[in-house]
Amino acid sequence: MKKIATPFFTAIILASSVLQAQYNKQIKQMAYADSSRLVEIFKDLHQNPELAFMETRTSGIVAKELKALGYEVITGIAKTGVAGILKNGNGPVVMYRADMDCNSVKEITALSYASTKTMKKEDGPEVPVMHACGHDAHITWLLGVAKIMMAQKSQWKGTLVFIAQPAEEVMLGAEAMVNDKMYEKGVPVPDYLLGMHTWPIPVGTVYNGIGERMAGSDQLDVTFYGVGGHGSSPHLAKDPIVMGSYAVTQYQAIISRSIAPQDAAVLSVGAFQSGIENNVIPPSALLKISLRWFNEKDRNTLLDGIKRVNEGIAIANNLPKELYPSIRMKSRVFPLVNDTAMARRINSSLATFVAPENIIVNTPAIMASEDFHHLVIGNKKTVYDFIMVGTANGELVAKAAQEGKKYPFFNHNGNYQVDLATIPLGTVIGVTALFELFKK
Ligand SMILES: [Zn+2]
Numbered sequence: 001m002k003k004i005a006t007p008f009f010t011a012i013i014l015a016s017s018v019l020q021a022q023y024n025k026q027i028k029q030m031a032y033a034d035s036s037r038l039v040e041i042f043k044d045l046h047q048n049p050e051l052a053f054m055e056t057r058t059s060g061i062v063a064k065e066l067k068a069l070g071y072e073v074i075t076g077i078a079k080t081g082v083a084g085i086l087k088n089g090n091g092p093v094v095m096y097r098a099d100m101d102c103n104s105v106k107e108i109t110a111l112s113y114a115s116t117k118t119m120k121k122e123d124g125p126e127v128p129v130m131h132a133c134g135h136d137a138h139i140t141w142l143l144g145v146a147k148i149m150m151a152q153k154s155q156w157k158g159t160l161v162f163i164a165q166p167a168e169e170v171m172l173g174a175e176a177m178v179n180d181k182m183y184e185k186g187v188p189v190p191d192y193l194l195g196m197h198t199w200p201i202p203v204g205t206v207y208n209g210i211g212e213r214m215a216g217s218d219q220l221d222v223t224f225y226g227v228g229g230h231g232s233s234p235h236l237a238k239d240p241i242v243m244g245s246y247a248v249t250q251y252q253a254i255i256s257r258s259i260a261p262q263d264a265a266v267l268s269v270g271a272f273q274s275g276i277e278n279n280v281i282p283p284s285a286l287l288k289i290s291l292r293w294f295n296e297k298d299r300n301t302l303l304d305g306i307k308r309v310n311e312g313i314a315i316a317n318n319l320p321k322e323l324y325p326s327i328r329m330k331s332r333v334f335p336l337v338n339d340t341a342m343a344r345r346i347n348s349s350l351a352t353f354v355a356p357e358n359i360i361v362n363t364p365a366i367m368a369s370e371d372f373h374h375l376v377i378g379n380k381k382t383v384y385d386f387i388m389v390g391t392a393n394g395e396l397v398a399k400a401a402q403e404g405k406k407y408p409f410f411n412h413n414g415n416y417q418v419d420l421a422t423i424p425l426g427t428v429i430g431v432t433a434l435f436e437l438f439k440k
């Protein structure tokens, strides 16, 4: 029999949607009232970027702020990781994660708060550093969200866990926090894990599709060994620069000739380091490689292909076995797959203040990767959702479109910027999503 809403139930539904609207307004007011404080925090973080596992200043700020708000704080997880916990009655356990690290990129924006810092990398040189992936905004959102969730704790029930994670860029931080026994040290295992990332689409737009969203990835180093010598006498040496150069181009044939054309995979050599002088053939060449894939079969094809190319080059150069190239596997993450029900719930809650056409769910998975879900990869009960939040100035996006560019700037470029209007808006998005997850 068809059910017809009685006036009584219709009145209740109307009353609850009026309450919801009032509540959204209140959250928005709180976030915007906190905006100038949050923008100052953001600018400070932006001017003081820190590389993976060296985020001591940033994690100190997070710990101090969360403690001052009244969260139970655990510090020093995997060196710089921080957890802030609030047990607030019976209800779901929800974890909200932000990453802290920056990139070895020289900032070229003309922003008054641009980074001019350098840092010494663990594996060598002093490098310019910049938040070129927006992790400074992620931490700022976390602090804005934490303040409102604490102030509004009479309005929700459950356990809220904030995680400030080190070393996302090297894809090791999440796993390192788990391996450093964060769950044994008192961090509750979550039912839901939520994360948000800046993305160079207009402020007020979000990508939150379901299913596979981001590629799996490996980061590995290949070292070619040769025999150093005089640049004038290559026949008396074995030149690792020539070997490495062949490798860079031959690797691309793995993608074009060995991966099925319907599959998506990427192999990028992000660094080729060898030699110092014009007239010296160096003894070795280092290639830093990043792989992207969506299944184990393609991952194995890429790794086997790299090994074969390396050995083929070694044979062609008549190297003795002891000088064959070495491979060092540095990190690995699995593809990121958003939970369908969780993403849909969050999208419907966001639709109360983001125009529904700006909540975009049908974008294809991207080849970028994350280690966010590795916080819960061993926990069968946890589902997760990772939202891409538009952080580009709308006028810059429109100008880029006129110039035929897809984005005005892109993550990891020195021109990457987060529009300040996103600071309070991202806070509202985070709070709204959390409130939704704490509902029954
Ligand atoms: Zn990044």
Ligand SMILES: [Zn+2]
Pocket (backbone or CB within 6 Å): 133, 134, 135, 168, 197
């Ligand atoms: Zn990032």
